Amino acid sequence: MQKYAVFISGNGSNLQAIIDSQNKGEIKAELALVISSNPKAFGLKRAEKAGIKFLVFDPDNYTNRQSVDRDIIIVLKEYKIDFIVLAGYMRLLTPYFIKHYPNKIINVHPSLLPSFKGASGIKDAFTYGVKQTGVTVHFVNEKMDNGPIIMQDTVKINEEDTLETLEEKIHRVEHRIYPQAVALFAEDRLKVKGRCVMVADKSGKVDAKASADPAKTYVPARTMKLKDLL
Ligand code: GRF
Numbered sequence: 001m002q003k004y005a006v007f008i009s010g011n012g013s014n015l016q017a018i019i020d021s022q023n024k025g026e027i028k029a030e031l032a033l034v035i036s037s038n039p040k041a042f043g044l045k046r047a048e049k050a051g052i053k054f055l056v057f058d059p060d061n062y063t064n065r066q067s068v069d070r071d072i073i074i075v076l077k078e079y080k081i082d083f084i085v086l087a088g089y090m091r092l093l094t095p096y097f098i099k100h101y102p103n104k105i106i107n108v109h110p111s112l113l114p115s116f117k118g119a120s121g122i123k124d125a126f127t128y129g130v131k132q133t134g135v136t137v138h139f140v141n142e143k144m145d146n147g148p149i150i151m152q153d154t155v156k157i158n159e160e161d162t163l164e165t166l167e168e169k170i171h172r173v174e175h176r177i178y179p180q181a182v183a184l185f186a187e188d189r190l191k192v193k194g195r196c197v198m199v200a201d202k203s204g205k206v207d208a209k210a211s212a213d214p215a216k217t218y219v220p221a222r223t224m225k226l227k228d229l230l
Contacts, residue, residue, distance in 0.1 A: 089107075132156055
């Protein structure tokens with residue numbers, strides 16, 4: 001069974017959704033470690049309550065980003081971590097880190113990428129006045145909020161929405177789809193070709209029609225290109 005780590009910096013509600021899904025037996029991998037950049041992150045309490053080992057790497061104790069990442073990598077190797085789930089981790093990983101885990105790091109972003117990248121995706125979409133925004137789960141590459149997209153789901157913004165109600169709606173969607181993405185990753189069902197991520201069925205076949213799994217809804221509509229992709 002693969003082992004994974006969740007990286008957090010704050011509330012950790014996505015971590016909680018993953019823990020809950022894990023406890024229901026939906027994720028076939030071991031959540032072996034929680035790493036936080038913030039010693040005061042509420043998510044650490046969630047990890048503790050769930051009995052998951054957690055560690056803090058406070059950037060204030062380091063002189064540069066790479067030395068933080070170097071220490072984290074040492075620990076990840078020690079714990080034999082196979083993949084990494086970023087859940088509100090408010091630090092940009094260095095290229096040095098990402099090179100150690102190519103296509104092994106996923107992130108959840110609270111907008112429909114490539115719109116509204118950055119740390120305030122919900123607010124930026126709200127103030128821009130878009131009628132729909134959403135949630136993106138994607139692989140992490142060296143550019144911010146740029147890697148191949150695994151899943152997206154939309155959220156409507158109505159006239160009566162406030163920033164707060166929109167945040168609630170976004171988080172609800174995150175908590176639903178992020179554990180699903182982690183589960184697919186754990187089962188090695190995310191197949192990356194260039195920018196395109198296909199979801200394989202349980203037998204490992206990438207064929208939307210053959211898949212009886214709800215995850216098939218996330219297979220891009222471009223299935224006619226599948227044979228070229230594989
Ligand atoms: C989420 O909105 C996530 O999309 C973004 O940071 C937020 C983290 O929230 N990357 P939480 O700490 O999981 O509650």
